[in-house]
Amino acid sequence: FRRLGLRGMKQRLLVVANRLPVSANRRGEDQWSLEISAGGLVSALLGVKDVDAKWIGWAGVNVPDEVGQRALTRALAEKRCIPVFLDEEIVHQYYNGYCNNILWPLFHYLGLPQEDRLATTRNFESQFNAYKRANQMFADVVYQHYQEGDVIWCHDYHLMFLPKCLKDHDINMKVGWFLHTPFPSSEIYRTLPSRSELLRSVLCADLVGFHTYDYARHFVSACTRILGLEGTPEGVEDQGRLTRVAAFPIGIDSERFKRALELPAVKRHISELTQRFAGRKVMLGVDRLDMIKGIPQKILAFEKFLEENHEWNDKVVLLQIAVPTRTDVPECMSPFCALSPIYTLCDSTSMSAGVPQMHEVHEIVGRINGRFGTLTAVPIHHLDRSLDFHALCALYAVTDVALVTSLRDGMNLVSYEYVACQGSKKGVLILSEFAGAAQSLGAGAILVNPWNITEVADSIKHALTMSSDEREKRHRHNYAHVTTHTAQDWAETFVCELNETVAEAQLRIRQ
């Protein structure tokens, strides 16, 4: 409370993200049913004391009529959410196009799809214009709800133009922007045609945050190399005005996971799973079906492990839970055509996954199960779906090894969630060195290059045969990190830092 420096008042916080943390279903002309999705950001902000937060974002549905819009606005108000209404065309150009077909792959060091490259280049300008229009629509809703002193926290690559829109409207707004994905090396970033305009807009924010120090450093180098501005240890300076740039690694609400493990329903799941897989080691992958998550590479590595370690056939099972996300983004580079193998509110729909990748994964899984399965057991259980929270916690708890092999990932919360649920089992985490989480869990996890399937296969063997002493030691390190660097700390630190940054800037002006 003191850290927020609010002198007895609750800090009003407007959280602006592409998606609201709800799914909305229309039940009639003026009837909506809403379900809150408890993503990382939601639980992070719920845990921050003395903050009065409201959400501004798109509800993920097209509502062309005014009756529907008014009804949805009313229903959302009860959940402290404020909708931005985007029509189908703008969603297509801004969201499917510019955000998910251009920024998402670029920020994850993946190339554009070969067949789409020219079309993307041709459509670039119209998609960028739609992106700016959409950002302006978010800003318009912020203006309607803004009160002096509010903190405005903009999230992610969908809203890089928003800080500029807000500051153009009122220079005194306290604006922070946080990126949930990696920020790529300036050598990659500089290929973006709208590179300067986006950087200049982000620099309008008072505080710019990233998951890791490396992403922050890449951003500062992009500003120095592309805009010719001065990078300082504090951030980026432009004509005497400082934009503070820093790393704020996100965490999870680890207590929520620990509490869930005590629930009878979760205990029941755990005992069912334990019986079901008795006599076999269980390995787990939980990912969105997105090219950045490296699911095909992970399964190929598992195949290699089985090929080279016949004694493990029938004694280990891989459970891969892959929730399909977006299927309407023109797909998708094969994950193998990346530029460089040598590259919650979590927005549940912002991933360019797509049907072809699902087919690719099915094909590999079918082949491996055909090759190594028996009449009574298969080595891979692959599910194309999301699991509810209790089932997910139970799976995390019974698993001997978790495999997180993202080709790139801003942070990766699955690795944190797994560790939080492993209090008694002390399972092993195999973690991609290209996930932000590698910087915090690197000392406890086995780090791998996900492109090197031989290395991943060897790590699987190492994990399965690891001594209990080593497992214990590795787990202790990770558990201490996950339970002390929580989502609440992350959100509180960001908001505090934003308040302080603005206060210091005002002081400098007065002096």
Ligand code: ADQ
């Ligand atoms: P995501 O790419 O969505 O987030 P991640 O951080 O792993 O990646 O979070 C995924 C969340 O979805 C986790 O809470 C997980 O439990 C849940 N989830 C995934 N698959 C699921 C399934 N099949 N069933 C049920 N739940 C599932 C983006 C960035 C990340 C960054 C986060 C937060 O891409 O790098 O860590 O934002 O900043």
